[in-house]
Amino acid sequence: MNERHDGSSIDLEKQLVRYMIQRRLTRRDMLELIGKVGAAAALAPVIAACTSAAGSAAPTNAPTAGQTAGQSPAAAASASASAAASGAPAATPVPQPESELRIYNWTEYLSEDAIPSFKEMINATYGVDINVKTDYFGNLDEAYAKIGNDGGGFDVTFPTGVDVPALLAKGAIVELNKSLIPNIGNLGAEWSDPGYDPGNAHSVPYMWWTTGIAYDRDRIDENLTSSTSLWDPRFAKHIGMLDDWQEVFGMTLIQLGINANTTDTAEIDQAYNRLAEQRPLVRVWDTNTRRMMTSGDVWIGQIWGADLYRIQKRVKKARYYIPEEGGVKGSDTMVVLSGSEHPVAANLFINHMLDAHVAAENTNYIYYMGPNAAAKEFILPEILEDPTLNPDQELVARLQELLDLGPAVRDEYLKRWHQLGR
Amino acid sequence: MTVRPTQPPSIVRRTLSGIALLPGIVWLAMFFIVPLAMMFVVSLGSRGPADSLILDRPSLDNYARALDPVFLPTFWNSIRYSVATTLLCLVIGYPIAYWISRHGGRNKTLLLIIVMLPFWTSYLIRTYAWMTILSDYGVVNSILEALGLTSEPIILLNTDFSVILGMTYGFLPFAILPLYVSIDRLDPALVPAARDLYASGRAAFLHVTLPLTMPGIIAASILTFIPALGDFVTPDLLGGPESTTIAKIIQELFLQGRDWPYGAALGFLVMVVTLGGTLLALGPLRREVAGT
Numbered sequence: 001m002n003e004r005h006d007g008s009s010i011d012l013e014k015q016l017v018r019y020m021i022q023r024r025l026t027r028r029d030m031l032e033l034i035g036k037v038g039a040a041a042a043l044a045p046v047i048a049a050c051t052s053a054a055g056s057a058a059p060t061n062a063p064t065a066g067q068t069a070g071q072s073p074a075a076a077a078s079a080s081a082s083a084a085a086s087g088a089p090a091a092t093p094v095p096q097p098e099s100e101l102r103i104y105n106w107t108e109y110l111s112e113d114a115i116p117s118f119k120e121m122i123n124a125t126y127g128v129d130i131n132v133k134t135d136y137f138g139n140l141d142e143a144y145a146k147i148g149n150d151g152g153g154f155d156v157t158f159p160t161g162v163d164v165p166a167l168l169a170k171g172a173i174v175e176l177n178k179s180l181i182p183n184i185g186n187l188g189a190e191w192s193d194p195g196y197d198p199g200n201a202h203s204v205p206y207m208w209w210t211t212g213i214a215y216d217r218d219r220i221d222e223n224l225t226s227s228t229s230l231w232d233p234r235f236a237k238h239i240g241m242l243d244d245w246q247e248v249f250g251m252t253l254i255q256l257g258i259n260a261n262t263t264d265t266a267e268i269d270q271a272y273n274r275l276a277e278q279r280p281l282v283r284v285w286d287t288n289t290r291r292m293m294t295s296g297d298v299w300i301g302q303i304w305g306a307d308l309y310r311i312q313k314r315v316k317k318a319r320y321y322i323p324e325e326g327g328v329k330g331s332d333t334m335v336v337l338s339g340s341e342h343p344v345a346a347n348l349f350i351n352h353m354l355d356a357h358v359a360a361e362n363t364n365y366i367y368y369m370g371p372n373a374a375a376k377e378f379i380l381p382e383i384l385e386d387p388t389l390n391p392d393q394e395l396v397a398r399l400q401e402l403l404d405l406g407p408a409v410r411d412e413y414l415k416r417w418h419q420l421g422r
Numbered sequence: 423m424t425v426r427p428t429q430p431p432s433i434v435r436r437t438l439s440g441i442a443l444l445p446g447i448v449w450l451a452m453f454f455i456v457p458l459a460m461m462f463v464v465s466l467g468s469r470g471p472a473d474s475l476i477l478d479r480p481s482l483d484n485y486a487r488a489l490d491p492v493f494l495p496t497f498w499n500s501i502r503y504s505v506a507t508t509l510l511c512l513v514i515g516y517p518i519a520y521w522i523s524r525h526g527g528r529n530k531t532l533l534l535i536i537v538m539l540p541f542w543t544s545y546l547i548r549t550y551a552w553m554t555i556l557s558d559y560g561v562v563n564s565i566l567e568a569l570g571l572t573s574e575p576i577i578l579l580n581t582d583f584s585v586i587l588g589m590t591y592g593f594l595p596f597a598i599l600p601l602y603v604s605i606d607r608l609d610p611a612l613v614p615a616a617r618d619l620y621a622s623g624r625a626a627f628l629h630v631t632l633p634l635t636m637p638g639i640i641a642a643s644i645l646t647f648i649p650a651l652g653d654f655v656t657p658d659l660l661g662g663p664e665s666t667t668i669a670k671i672i673q674e675l676f677l678q679g680r681d682w683p684y685g686a687a688l689g690f691l692v693m694v695v696t697l698g699g700t701l702l703a704l705g706p707l708r709r710e711v712a713g714t
Contacts, residue, residue, distance in 0.1 A: 039455070141677040166473060237577055245678065282663050284580045296559040297579055407469060407681070414679050419492055421666030 097122055098342035101349055103134040104154040111365030118352045147172055151337025155346040161196045161331040164203045165404050173202050173335040180347035183354035191371035195401055203333035204350055207368035211247055211328040214293055214308055215300035217317035227255045227323035236281045240292045240301030243285040245417040246402050254326045260400045263409045272416040279420055305388045306368045320388040329399035465686035473680040484687035500667040504650035507589040511597035511646045519601035537598050549659050552588045580662035588660040589650055597642040604638020644700055651696055668692055
């Protein structure tokens with residue numbers, strides 16, 4: 001009966017049309033209005049969720065697999081983890097490892113034998129058939145994003161030493177349970193109290209390396225010793241540097257006789273000016289040192305020491321040296337994550353990796369030098385004698401570690417780093 | 423013979439078409455609008471201790487910081503690479519599209535597929551291939567030396583040249599397809615008609631073909647310019663230190679600087695500038711389309 005010719009046979013439609021006619025709205029205006037209201041309605045819960053999430057200090061990262069339902073905020077998880085770790089030994093003489101362990105590691109950074117030997121050891125000592133799962137990452141940014149504030153579902157991971165303070169401040173890692181890690185005594189003296197983690201309270205060094213300079217002896221027929229060779233105009237457009245502001249600034253500051261971790265902006269400016277001199281001579285900034293050194297475009301480049309092995313497969317006459325002005329050393333560490341559901345197993349795994357035999361076998365496999373003094377007698381002589389992998393102790397003592405300089409200082413460096421990339 | 427007035431579509435049809443739109447709207451909302459809104463919210467925040475994210479004190483400070491003149495040279499890099507790439511893609515793509523359309527005959531589709539074929543390979547692998555080709559001891563230099571034209575390698579890689587070459591190569595299919603569509607729509611009788619009216623070949627092209635294919639040209643420009651502006655991979659792999667683009671700076675702010683709000687603000691700023699430029703370009707396009 002109320003059928004109109006415009007087809008609006010529903011009361012709501014009639015009202016809508018009446019609304020539009022009264023306000024002289026065209027169909028286009030109506031669509032815009034609906035769009036705006038709809039967008040506001042859609043965004044409001046999102047903004048509310050974001051602000052309330054920040055306010056309640058819950059992790060703002062996307063939920064990670066395995067830890068979604070029943071994920072307690074980081075504080076509660078770390079409390080329960082350390083309670084379990086420190087409570088268990090007091091309650092029972094032999095803390096039982098859990099039945100699972102989740103590891104998050106670089107690719108090719110653990111010997112094939114490490115996990116099977118760990119499982120055997122756990123089975124023999126505790127009678128537990130532990131299931132070990134490993135996930136891999138290719139770069140640190142991806143890894144830290146996945147770890148978030150609580151570990152992202154993993155138990156053990158291998159961050160770089162310089163990042164340990166930041167992870168600790170975020171609440172992503174917990175204190176180690178030293179009672180489960182007696183092998184910590186195997187560490188060499190120079191690694192027992194690193195600057196980034198006093199007393200090894202939260203991390204244990206895993207592998208360490210140096211940053212230095214590699215060059216093709218075929219193209220550069222000299223024995224180079226100084227980092228000023230990276231500024232040599234004879235090698236113009238055949239020089240490569242790491243695409244890492246801290247490493248590049250670090251090497252430059254050391255060359256100028258300044259501490260690599262300086263916070264003084266005047267000194268940072270000095271390094272910047274030195275780097276600006278170098279900029280026209282540099283061919284490429286790349287962290288993929290193998291790619292950088294093997295294409296033939298770069299004759300001399302800044303690399304991490306352990307990469308030489310792979311570079312030499314293509315560039316037979318590649319040589320590596322640590323600049324006589326001094327260099328940088330760094331380490332990867334093992335940590336237990338705050339959201340870990342298997343803290344006993346995690347600590348036991350770390351202890352296992354510190355065992356002299358296991359550590360030596362690991363070094364022999366991945367060709368990085370470990371910090372394990374007790375392991376030295378089992379490491380392949382060719383690694384021990386290789387000055388790039390295992391430099392002279394006196395030289396090592398002179399090397400500086402790159403530290404986390406904090407956001408304000410980091411910004412100062414980055415501002416100048418960006419200016420370099422003009 | 424009666425002429426029935428067209429009935430407006432029934433409720434059922436309207437509902438069905440509404441439902442048909444739903445996947446597209448949901449997709450756009452979930453993967454475009456919501457992330458964009460989240461990024462905007464982040465850009466209003468600030469970085470807290472331990473690089474945490476603080477969102478409950480929104481402010482426009484990061485935008486003020488993002489307008490820092492230190493970024494202008496890198497922004498200029500991004501723009502000049504994108505403009506060069508777009509122009510080259512148009513200059514190279516137009517003849518190809520024209521040829522396929524006019525002289526492709528039965529093989530038109532096959533020729534188009536051949537144009538698209540490199541697309542089926544990963545973009546990264548094609549960029550790596552360029553590194554091998556342009557390297558000091560790569561294909562080009564080896565050939566030049568073998569022919570005795572050079573005695574020392576010419577530096578081709580890690581220069582502006584290699585960046586623009588790589589980007590043009592990567593975006594060429596994006597340009598060719600809209601150009602092809604536009605050229606193909608032209609009535610083939612128009613050019614002979616112009617010739618009949620005593621226009622020279624060049625005049626016929628300039629006054630008939632070109633203006634009528636302008637929508638295609640503008641579409642191709644937009645499809646090339648916008649992705650090129652945000653291209654981070656090609657300048658990073660094929661360029662040298664002086665090829666840093668604004669995209670790389672934003673990436674560094676997020677990852678190495680761990681300053682998400684700052685990076686988000688800079689990203690948004692770049693997006694607004696790009697959007698503004700696009701809308702400016704769309705102006706003539708809308709007029710053209712409305713005119714035809």
